[in-house]
Amino acid sequence: MSGSAPTALTDELHKEFEAAHPGVKVKYEVQQWTGIQDKLNTALAGTTPPDVLEIGNTQSPKFAEQKVLTDLTANSADLGGANWGAGLKASGAWDGKQYAVPFYAANRLVLYRKDLFEKAGITTPPTTQAEWLTAIEKLKAANKDDPEFQPLYLAGQNWYTLLSFIWDEGGDVAKQDGTKFTATLNTPEAKAGLEFYKKLVDVSGTKAPKDADEEKPPQAGVYGKGKVGMIVGLPWEVATAAKENPEIKNLTSGFAIPGKKAGSTAPVFQGGSNLAVPAGSKNADLAKDYLKLLATEKYQQQLVGAGMIPGSSKNTSALDKDPVSAAMAKGALSGKAVPASPNWGSVEAGANPIKTMLTAYLTGVKSLDQATADANTAIQQALAGK
Structure with a gap:
């Protein structure tokens, strides 16, 4: 989506991914938020959806409930699951299963x-x-x-x-x-x-x-x-x-x-995005490999460098260089999400x-x-x- 992952990150990510998967080419498209709900509905209902999608974390439960996303529960450990914040994780879950994984977030x-x-x-x-x-x-x-x-x-x-x-x-x-x-x-x-x-x-x-x-x-x-x-x-x-x-x-x-109470900050709403693999993906295994590479500390820290709370890392120390980003990171420790309905x-x-x-x-x-x-x-x- 427009305004999410920095171009330098995605350029490097795609180069490394293609090198590790000879013969595979990543076709990367940036979308605008305006009108994206209709585009997602169309893409997920079709027979040739994208292999990886970025979706807003408040949009995720609807698609998870409709079962138009791949169940990633068994892949959670490889996708940084140990570091997911509770609120971000919940936004991509439905009925005990994980259908989307945290990408990045920000909070007030x-x-x-x-x-x-x-x-x-x-x-x-x-x-x-x-x-x-x-x-x-x-x-x-x-x-x-x-x-x-x-x-x-x-x-x-x-x-x-x-x-x-x-x-x-x-x-x-x-x-x-x-x-x-x-x-x-x-x-x-x-x-x-x-x-x-x-x-x-x-x-x-x-x-x-x-x-x-x-x-x-x-x-x-x-x-x-x-x-x-x-x-x-x-x-x-x-x-x-x-x-x-x-x-x-x-x-x-x-x-x-x-x-x-003294010694505690108020919980904050964490807005941001998740990543998912459409159920109709023709390259689901490659898509999971792509998400696995993105979840590595190398790319997670590039998200931090762009001023974001990373989805699959708890290391936000680089945000401490700026007092505003540092305050956001402190609040993120008690991040929450709206009801995952x-x-x-x-x-x-x-x-x-x-x-x-x-x-x-x-x-x-x-x-x-x-x-x-x-x-x-x-x-x-x-x-x-x-």
């Missing part, structure tokens, strides 16, 4: 302005939720004469960030029992996560819209204008912010999303019930109990395929 962290922290007397980044709230108050006090300043910019529908707080409380969007999923957004733990999200919004006084996510407007652009102390975002948003102000890169650092796509598509819940609660249109109850009903229906 808190990006912050070092100069503004120093001005506010914040000497070390927050490590707990309480310290985070204190930092917000200090930033607010240090910039009280600037009505445009926001200590934290947090859009009302930044639901991936909400997941961190729900998970940190011990809750989840849904629980899984075999191939059955039951929505759990109405539990005390989920409600506690939502309450902390609202506390961040209220304490910070963020001017971000409560009825839109972090892309409307793009939060990196808002951060780049210099009137924001922190955002919860992805590492590459620093480069986007630098388009507004080139100096922002040198002024920015990061820390893992703080947990409720084949129907999850219908939750994210269109009117996402979690986004609707956030807006209703933050604006006071619904109480906490009503907002979570309504969202829980909608997600249950989606997971049940209704």
